[in-house]
Amino acid sequence: MARTPVVSDSIGPVLTIPNAITVVRTVVSLGLAVVALGADDRLPWVIAAYLVYYLGDSADGLAARLLGQETRLGAVHDILSDRLCTALCASNLILLQPDLAVPVAIFLLNFMVLDCLLSLSFLLWPIVSPNYFAVVDPLVYRLNWSHPAKALNNIGIIVAVVVGWLPLALLIVLAQVAVKAWSAHRVVGRVRELEAARGAPV
Numbered sequence: 181m182a183r184t185p186v187v188s189d190s191i192g193p194v195l196t197i198p199n200a201i202t203v204v205r206t207v208v209s210l211g212l213a214v215v216a217l218g219a220d221d222r223l224p225w226v227i228a229a230y231l232v233y234y235l236g237d238s239a240d241g242l243a244a245r246l247l248g249q250e251t252r253l254g255a256v257h258d259i260l261s262d263r264l265c266t267a268l269c270a271s272n273l274i275l276l277q278p279d280l281a282v283p284v285a286i287f288l289l290n291f292m293v294l295d296c297l298l299s300l301s302f303l304l305w306p307i308v309s310p311n312y313f314a315v316v317d318p319l320v321y322r323l324n325w326s327h328p329a330k331a332l333n334n335i336g337i338i339v340a341v342v343v344g345w346l347p348l349a350l351l352i353v354l355a356q357v358a359v360k361a362w363s364a365h366r367v368v369g370r371v372r373e374l375e376a377a378r379g380a381p382v
Contacts, residue, residue, distance in 0.1 A: 192249075192250075192251020192252055192253050192254060193249075193251060193253075194253060196244070196247075196249040196251065196254060197243050197247055197249060198240045198241070198243045198244035198247070198249050198250075198254050199240075199253075199254050199257055201236060201239050201240040201243055202236070202240045202254070202257055202258055202261050203261075204236070205232055205233065205235070205236020205237065205239065205240065205261075205265075206233075206236070206261040206264060206265055208232045208236070209229050209230075209232040209233040209236065209265045209268075209269070210229075210264065210265060210268055212225050212226075212228045212229035212232060213225070213226070213229040213265070213268035213269050213271070213272060214268065216229060216272045217268070217271065217272060217275070222272055222275060222276065223276065225272075226269065226272045226273070226276065229265070229268070229269050229272070230269055230334075230338070233262075233265040233266075233269060234334075237258070237262060240254075240258060241258070241311070250308045250309060251308065252303065252308060252309070254309075255302070255308060255309030255310065255311075256300065256303075258309075259296065259299045259300060259310075260296075263291065263292050263296055266288070266291055266292070266334060267288065267292065270284055270287065270288050270337070273337065273338070273341045276341060277341045277344055279344070279346060280340065280341055280344070280346060280349045282350075283337070283340065283346070283349035283350050283352070283353045284337060284341070284349075284353075286350075286353045286354070286357065287337045287352075287353045287356065290353065290356055290357045290360055291333070291334075294357070294360045294361065294364060295324075295333070295360050297364070298324065298360055298363055298364050298367065299324075299325075301364075301367050301371075302316075304371060304374065305374070310324070310325040311325055313325055316370055317366060317367070317370055319366070320363045320366050320367060320370075323359055323362075323363055324359075324360075324363055332356075333356070336352040336353075336356065337349065337352060337353060339352070340352050340353075
């Protein structure tokens with residue numbers, strides 16, 4: 181099935197298979213992360229929580245594309261569920277490596293606020309999700325929602341925690357903040373262009 185990036189302003193149906201997958205993977209990942217918070221040997225639980233999160237995140241997107249059930253509501257649901265899973269999983273990273281609490285906190289601030297706002301900016305255009313942001317700005321898309329960019333969004337801080345080296349962790353999170361801030365600035369420029377084209381005040 182051909183992917184159609186441009187849609188109406190309709191949010192789409194609520195009861196879809198991809199949305200159900202998102203609910204299940206979020207609940208399971210959160211459950212595992214909560215267990216990890218209270219476990220003496222939390223590492224296996226954290227790994228399981230992250231695996232459910234990552235594999236489930238891939239599964240709901242794949243199901244949406246294969247079944248032709250990509251919706252704007254589903255995209256928002258996915259974005260917010262990602263933040264919830266990441267918040268609890270990353271909390272465990274602080275417990276695993278207390279010395280890296282500052283870079284993990286910076287990562288969370290970036291992912292929960294700046295990256296969240298950036299991801300939701302797709303709603304300003306008639307596209308299904310950030311996965312189609314290339315029609316708005318190809319460079320911002322490549323830096324934020326291409327497959328490599330998505331992988332680096334969370335994996336970078338995990339690698340830093342595993343290595344356990346503070347300078348590396350700080351370098352990773354500050355680089356992520358720089359990319360997100362630059363992308364947000366560029367998106368603001370696109371919004372101004374959009375408003376100017378509509379004849380609205382900018």
